[in-house]
Amino acid sequence: MNFEQTWRGWPAFSEDHLQRLIDGMDSMDFPVAEHSPPLNPFTVFHSTQRIDHSVSDDAPANKSALDLQNIESLAGLSQPKSPPLSYIEASCSLLRPLTPTIYDWLSTSRDEATIFHHYVTWIAPIMIPVDNTNNPWKSVYPSTALQDSSAASRALYHAIIAQSAFNMANLYKESQEIYRQNESIALQHYGASLRELSQTLSYTKEAEYNACAATLYTLMISEGQARDSVAWRSHFNGAGSFVTQFVQQKPWIQSTHSWVISQSIALSFEISQTGNTKPHNSSPITDILFEGVASRRNFGYTIGASCDVLRIISSTRLFMERIARGDVPDNLCLIIQGYVAELLPENHTKCGIDLDIPERESVVKLLPRTEQFRFLDCLHLRLFRTAALIYLYQAILKVPPRGVSRYVRSVLADAMTFIHIRGGAISMWPVFIAATEATDEADQQMVERWLSVSSQLGIPNRLVAGTVIRQIWHDRAQEAIARGVEPDQVALDWKAVQQRLGVDLLLL
Structure with missing residues (x-):
């Protein structure tokens, strides 16, 4: 829903009132009942205790893993001097439950709560050039991972934890103990994501399209960015095969969430193919998905490009491959x-x-x-x-x-x-x-x-x-x-x- 429809009938808060609500969050004690109503629009975490995840003695002394003065508030957030996992307001379960069964499968460990928090507050803002209210890594991907207890949603949840843990490991690379600990967690969840994904890909229902597509994308990002691996292209092959299952249904035109996730795959594929040394020609991602999602006006916003420019990049690549084969x-x-x-x-x-x-x-x-x-x-x-x-x-x-x-x-x-x-x-x-x-x-x-x-x-x-x-x-x-x-x-x-x-x- 658009903004006006979402808040129709609600009173408009002044800036002073909003600031008082935000300032009061640290001292509030939220009820822990599953169906307790939110106390105000900013109620996200149970604030039953403060969990201290301070940097261990093994971390580099007097040296932040990030020089945030140079980055100048990268995500528009107020980041601490150490990497952004030094504290977290949470109980053992991170988010207020969306359904009564959502935590039947979700781990309640504090470590996972911290890692998920790191994804939303650090990784999400650096996944998009301009971090604003349209950032899908703060909304679409986490909510899809937590929407139910299906194998598809579990696969996405584990993929998100893996991507976040890989990033945390790399931020602390100078501390071998912290690096190894986070990498171990990442690999465990990476493997768990693949196992859950393998259970659902062969019989994916249209309702599970979002979670499966988002998982394939997140695993590809984890391989290509976080692990510096050459195996990330294999996930595109899987995504191409996956997309062909939905030629008739075309879920990417049915809902905004499906479109956002689908355009992430299409964009990533077209950009990644510009660096492919082996001519690939078109694929189901170009032939089906790209054309299916590129009709919306804001196509390309998640990488800061426009639809017409991305079409030219894709066409340039295809022409280059034709010319290389002697077909001018x-x-x-x-x-x-x-x-x-x-x-x-x-x-x-x-x-x-x-x-x-x-x-x-x-x-x-x-x-x-x-x-x-x-x-x-x-x-x-x-x-x-x-x-x-x-x-x-x-x-x-x-x-x-x-x-x-x-x-x-x-x-x-x-x-x-x-x-x-x-x-x-x-x-x-x-x-x-x-x-x-x-x-x-x-x-x-x-x-x-x-x-x-x-x-x-x-x-x-x-x-x-x-x-x-x-x-x-x-x-x-x-x-x-x-x-x-x-x-x-x-x-x-x-x-x-x-x-x-x-x-x-x-x-x-």
Whole structure:
């Protein structure tokens, strides 16, 4: 329901009243009966006791796992100096029960409560460029995992715990004991998720589509981001087979939750295929899912891109694969001209916001929060659009860095502004694409600053991305010396460098 329908008939609270409600939460004692009504709109946790999960003596002394001053309040949350699991207001059961049976299968351990809390308060905000009320990792994914006791919901719950525990392990990597403990928990839940998923995939009902699709997506994220694994692509194969079961029902057009989860899979697939060294052509995810979910106006919002740009990226990849097979379309030049015209930064006028105002960082920081969000949304849309233009020049036209230098500078400058205003939850694909073409020292320094911030999120593939980018720079410089030219005249296939290094980056 929209906002107006949801709160129709309820009194409007003043800001002072809202603040008093929030401030009073710490001292409130909530009833523990399963069906007790919420005391106010902010009632989420049972506050029967404070559970202290302070950092152990094995953690690095006087050193936070995150330099949050550099990240500048990444998620718009007030984070503690140590990683965001240092305290939690909860009882042994985390959330107020949604149904009488919801906790029949849910573990009541304090550790799991902490890990789930970490997912909602830390991972969810860094899964989306601009963390606002439309963030599905704060609502759709947790609620789907907790909606009932089916094998599908249990699979998603375990996948969420695994993703969160992997992230916590990586945040504490300097403390071997904490790292091993969290990794062990993550692996246990990862295996439990796979077991539950295997029980339901062969006979999935339409009602279980959301939980199964969300599980496949979450497992893929855990493999590709949290574990730095090359096995994450196998989950896309599973997702493709899964989607084909629902060609007739098309649940992604039946409900908002189904659409949100489905578009996450479609977006991730199209972006991940840009780094696939083995031509894949289309798949059920492109042929069925992408076309089915892309009709909505806000398609792409969870990675900060627009529908038209994502269509061009997908088409560019498919054209590149056709050309590699010797199948060159007769009208390719006209198609490319149309794409270039659509992607040029000067043609990006849909937002209606001046993104290049003088001293834009300091000016935007003074704006109300909603206006900051709007500016950042538009800024991220532009840098994604410009990166898609670089990708087009890379993939089909084989233009060397000199031909795209101004677009590289534009993407990186917008990324720096985004980070300084908001903090760092910027999509990986556009900055990585620009970074692979960066030859100017000033541009490379901006890339290093981006890597420095994003490496503090507890996501190992950001560190691997830095390795790949620096290897590309090194290889280009060496080839330039061998050929007697400047580095910006050397076109290099970054996918070949990635393959030689034996990695497969999930560029999300």
